[in-house]
Amino acid sequence: MENILEIDRLTKRFTDWEHFSLKSRTILDQISLEVKPGEIFGFLGPNGAGKTTTIKALMGIIRPSSGTARIMGHDILERSQEVKKRTGFLPENPYFYDYLTVGEFLRFCAALFGITGRQARQRTAELLELVGMSPAAGLPLRKCSKGMLQRTGIAQSLVNDPEFLVWDEPVSGLDPIGRKEVKDLMLELKKRGKTIFFSSHILPDAEALCDRVGIIVGGRMHRVGTLPELLKDSVSWIEVVAQHLPEGFALDGAGTQKVAGQLLIRLEGPESLDPALKKIMQAGGSVISVVPQRENLENYFARQVRTAKEAGQ
Amino acid sequence: MRRIFTIAANTFRETVRDRVLYGLVAFALVILPGSRLVITLSVGQEVRILKDFGFGAIALFGLLIAVVSGTALLFKELDKRTIYVLVAKPVKRWELLVGKYFGLLATLLLAFLIMGITLILTLLLMGGKPDGLFFLTIAGLFGQLAVITAVAMLFSTLAAPALSAVFTFCVYIAGTAADQLRLFADRMPGDLLKTAAQAVSYVIPNLQNFNFRAESIYNLPVDQSKIWLMLAYAALYITFALTVASIILERKDLK
Numbered sequence: 001m002e003n004i005l006e007i008d009r010l011t012k013r014f015t016d017w018e019h020f021s022l023k024s025r026t027i028l029d030q031i032s033l034e035v036k037p038g039e040i041f042g043f044l045g046p047n048g049a050g051k052t053t054t055i056k057a058l059m060g061i062i063r064p065s066s067g068t069a070r071i072m073g074h075d076i077l078e079r080s081q082e083v084k085k086r087t088g089f090l091p092e093n094p095y096f097y098d099y100l101t102v103g104e105f106l107r108f109c110a111a112l113f114g115i116t117g118r119q120a121r122q123r124t125a126e127l128l129e130l131v132g133m134s135p136a137a138g139l140p141l142r143k144c145s146k147g148m149l150q151r152t153g154i155a156q157s158l159v160n161d162p163e164f165l166v167w168d169e170p171v172s173g174l175d176p177i178g179r180k181e182v183k184d185l186m187l188e189l190k191k192r193g194k195t196i197f198f199s200s201h202i203l204p205d206a207e208a209l210c211d212r213v214g215i216i217v218g219g220r221m222h223r224v225g226t227l228p229e230l231l232k233d234s235v236s237w238i239e240v241v242a243q244h245l246p247e248g249f250a251l252d253g254a255g256t257q258k259v260a261g262q263l264l265i266r267l268e269g270p271e272s273l274d275p276a277l278k279k280i281m282q283a284g285g286s287v288i289s290v291v292p293q294r295e296n297l298e299n300y301f302a303r304q305v306r307t308a309k310e311a312g313q
Numbered sequence: 314m315r316r317i318f319t320i321a322a323n324t325f326r327e328t329v330r331d332r333v334l335y336g337l338v339a340f341a342l343v344i345l346p347g348s349r350l351v352i353t354l355s356v357g358q359e360v361r362i363l364k365d366f367g368f369g370a371i372a373l374f375g376l377l378i379a380v381v382s383g384t385a386l387l388f389k390e391l392d393k394r395t396i397y398v399l400v401a402k403p404v405k406r407w408e409l410l411v412g413k414y415f416g417l418l419a420t421l422l423l424a425f426l427i428m429g430i431t432l433i434l435t436l437l438l439m440g441g442k443p444d445g446l447f448f449l450t451i452a453g454l455f456g457q458l459a460v461i462t463a464v465a466m467l468f469s470t471l472a473a474p475a476l477s478a479v480f481t482f483c484v485y486i487a488g489t490a491a492d493q494l495r496l497f498a499d500r501m502p503g504d505l506l507k508t509a510a511q512a513v514s515y516v517i518p519n520l521q522n523f524n525f526r527a528e529s530i531y532n533l534p535v536d537q538s539k540i541w542l543m544l545a546y547a548a549l550y551i552t553f554a555l556t557v558a559s560i561i562l563e564r565k566d567l568k
Contacts, residue, residue, distance in 0.1 A: 059401040062566040089401035099330040
């Protein structure tokens with residue numbers, strides 16, 4: 001099956017007309033990535049990296065300066081109506097019409113897709129139930145907390161039962177319980193066959209949810225891949241457990257700790273493994289386990305951002 | 314069409330809940346005591362003066378609603394970023410603009426109904442009664458403001474509300490004196506200046522096409538062709554203003 005999203009060398013430059021400057025700033029520089037059907041794709045990057053700009057370009061809020069993007073095979077500019085009929089969008093820090101209640105707003109969104117009357121009321125009730133907002137249906141949006149607005153935003157993005165969801169920072173501003181509920185909802189939607197493209201800077205959440213991630217830094221795509229692919233070369237240290245070693249056994253550059261008659265050895269990097277194993281054997285010891293300790297996404301991400309910045313991106 | 318109606322209905326709800334109607338209550342409070350003042354000042358001319366005063370007040374309050382709401386509606390959508398949700402749905406930008414325009418027009422119509430009824434009641438209290446010309450004048454005032462609302466929305470795609478409101482108000486003033494403006498343009502020295510002044514005078518809406526106040530107050534006959542001219546001119550000018558506004562909005566990055 002074709003990719004749900006294909007971004008090809010998408011570029012966005014802004015000219016600062018407001019300050020009478022003719023200089024243009026490149027916010028997105030030839031971004032390319034693909035999202036496969038049924039996956040949860042995390043679009044990660046530090047603040048100001050270009051995540052929201054990319055999403056705005058995909059949703060027709062801003063026009064790309066060059067490059068293309070296709071959603072479900074349709075060009076986002078030429079076939080924007082087709083794209084929008086089958087896509088659900090949650091903006092960052094959503095803010096909705098003060099003068100409407102939660103229920104009225106969802107029915108308004110449903111009407112824009114041609115869902116009206118009893119069908120709209122039914123759909124609204126289902127969505128409110130899904131996001132845990134049923135008791136707040138009659139609450140004016142101006143009285144909603146940030147978390148409630150986020151849930152309302154999620155509900156409106158699902159009003160047309162879309163195949164593809166584009167969510168900008170869906171868990172930001174939520175308390176731990178709210179975050180868990182949104183994450184559970186994302187996994188539930190994935191089970192129902194939806195594809196989710198979401199931006200985040202909350203990396204443990206992304207790590208728990210994503211099939212693949214893309215890292216954007218300074219308007220350029222830095223890495224795209226599955227978590228095992230990205231983290232495969234990022235072994236931080238190797239933990240070796242050995243026994244029957246003589247008292248005072250030590251390895252150059254490695255930390256050791258005696259635990260329940262066994263020696264726990266921490267090796268810095270894979271290159272020191274072979275010499276260490278050889279030395280253990282020579283000392284008459286036996287190896288019980290060798291466990292490479294991989295970097296988590298947060299550390300990997302911080303390292304990638306640092307590398308990108310050092311490279312001048 | 315359905316999407317335009319949905320947006321129009323929502324805009325109507327927005328403007329009505331946005332305390333615009335409170336201004337109309339103020340209007341009712343002004344016109345009724347105002348009429349008593351008129352009676353004491355103009356013996357024998359009460360009904361005429363009241364009509365003139367009432368039409369002026371309707372035009373002023375209507376203008377306030379048209380300019381304040383017309384220039385702020387789109388800006389609020391952009392400023393509060395509520396437009397992101399709309400644009401990401403299968404809504405074309407011109408549909409958004411036209412929907413908002415008709416929503417505001419519906420609010421204006423409601424305001425005219427309330428103000429018109431208040432004026433009629435005051436007129437009846439003073440022994441006068443509304444005739445066909447009375448209603449034609451009200452319709453003319455509504456036509457003027459329908460055009461001005463479109464102009465306000467056009468400016469709102471280009472500038473912030475305060476600046477758009479000033480521009481719209483200037484267009485209204487110039488439009489109510491459009492015939493004089495054209496005479497003035499014809500008398501400009503130098504071909505270039507004359508052509509430029511004439512061009513400006515033709516771009517500014519001629520709101521005198523909508524003015525039946527003198528006919529209504531002095532019971533003068535109205536040529537039916539003037540009514541058709543008013544309708545055609547309003548339709549053309551509104552289409553022109555909204556088309557230009559749509560083209561601008563279509564090309565705009567909604568940051």
